Amino acid sequence: MSLVEIARFQDVYEADLAAAFLASHGVEVDVTERFQTTVDPLMQRALGLRLMGRADQAEQARDLLARVRAGEFTADEDDDLQPGExxxxxxxxxxxxxxxxxxxxxxxxxxxxxxxxxxxxxxxxxxxxxxxxxxxxxxxxxxx
Incomplete structure (x- = not known):
């Protein structure tokens, strides 16, 4: 089983969120460079974080991420917080x-x-x- 790069992110939270989203749709991915970027946060911008997945699921994963960026999975609910008193x-x-x-x-x-x-x-x-x-x-x- 060979791993290929699915996507690259600049933030560990964004990468983890994308990995969780893909896992919820049955695509197995792994966030790489997590140790280096969490020990030294400045390395997040330098190295970036890669989502690595199986080659046979790469196209499906890229398609799902493209659909997310297009806003296909957004809800019509009003999620904005109301201003406090x-x-x-x-x-x-x-x-x-x-x-x-x-x-x-x-x-x-x-x-x-x-x-x-x-x-x-x-x-x-x-x-x-x-x-x-x-x-x-x-x-x-x-x-x-």
Missing amino acids: PTTRAVGRVMALFMAASGGFASTSLPRRFRPVHWIGVGLILAIVAISLFLALTGVFSPA
Whole structure:
């Protein structure tokens, strides 16, 4: 059984998705160069990832991939996500600001209990909250 190149992709996720699609249609393929491209992601662009399959199924696989690119398998359903509520986005922004200022996104391999806390960021956030509460309670933010 000889293997031939079915397609070449620049992204490991796209290659895996194509391989899963072809497998669901009975075409056996294998994604090559996976190890090299996942160890060093920059190699994905340099090497690319190849879908290798049996020679007797190559034409069927290429035909299926061409039909996918043409949009034959798209659904008419509305899959678009609806925009979130403004309050939900505001809460998310505040949480992200707190995590960034307090060191929650610290890029270290240390366990969480050993990571340093960015006390300046925590203090800054607490000061902003305190000033906002003070101004709200004194009526500065009340509508005219």
